[in-house]
Amino acid sequence: MLINEAAKLSDLTKKAVEYYTEQKLIIPNILENGYRDYTKQDTKTLKQISLYRKLGLSISEIKIVLSNPTELKSILYNKTLELEQEKIKQDILEKIVNGESLEKLEQEINNINSKTIIIKKLMDLFPSYYGKIISLNFSRYLTGRIETEEQMEAFKEIIDFFDNVPDIEIPEDLQKYLDNYIEEYSSEEGQEKINSIIQTKDNNIKNIDEFVRKNKEVLNQYNEYKKTEEFKNSPANRLKELMKQVCSTNGYYEKFIPAMRKLSPLYNEYYEQLMKAKEQFIKNYPEYTE
Secondary structure (H helix, E strand, O other): OOHHHHHHHHOOOHHHHHHHHHOOOOOOEEOOOOOEEOOHHHHHHHHHHHHHHHOOOOHHHHHHHHHOHHHHHHHHHHHHHHHHHHHHHHHHHHHHHOOOOOOOOHHHHHHHHHHHHHHHHHHHHOOOHHHHHHHHHHHHHOOOOOOOHHHHHHHHHHHHHHHHOOOOOOOHHHHHHHHHHHHHHHOHHHHHHHHHHHHHHHHHHHOHHHHHHHHHHHHHHHHHHOOOHHHHOOHHHHHHHHHHHHHHHOOHHHHHHHHHHHHOHHHHHHHHHHHHHHHHHHHHOHHHOO
16 A cells, blocks of 8 residues: 555655654555555554654664564663653742752762763663663662763773673573563662662671571571472572672673772672671671581
């Protein structure tokens, strides 16, 4: 069918159909006379494009979704981050309207902008699992500004690291498990859960002996559970082992972690406390580290 009919069936203007064709969102056949020949499938795709545009997706985002529908989750996650940033900005603007000065809010504003720069940039560069995992696990350490050449170099090293890490080949069942995990903890409620878990972990790291004393029975039960086939075959353990393998073979510990320590003083402080606690735990409680 010609463009007039395609536009009518897809409830779009001719100009819109021409634009989406020029953007290669659809690729109609070319007839001998030079006219474009649109198929019924093309009109279905045009309708999808129209609906996605009404939902605020960009042309580049729609291209990604049309080629791989599963990437819609990544786009949703990105937009969730953007909305969260906008909400924070609106809250600050409301404070200003209510009389607080810009000077008083300067640090709060800088933290928002710097977090947007680092986290949003990483999410834009790595819209797949890597970007989401970075955000879930490291966003709290990336709220400061890049102020030194060393930090800028570290940021470039992180980008280079993730850009050169091979795609993870994840079995289908583990991929579903990971998708569910990311979806659960990407929400506002999920972020609160993560923050609570991280805070508890930080407290435990600072006092390993106290943690073991209070949780000895649970640790013993977990130690026994780790020996079972149920644990070994669980999605959580299989995914953990897979990620350990990926990290150990692709320079995660040699490249990414040192770069993170240079980029974020907050993460470096956490890392040093973690290593100290790990050494103490292995030395004093070897029965839990077998």
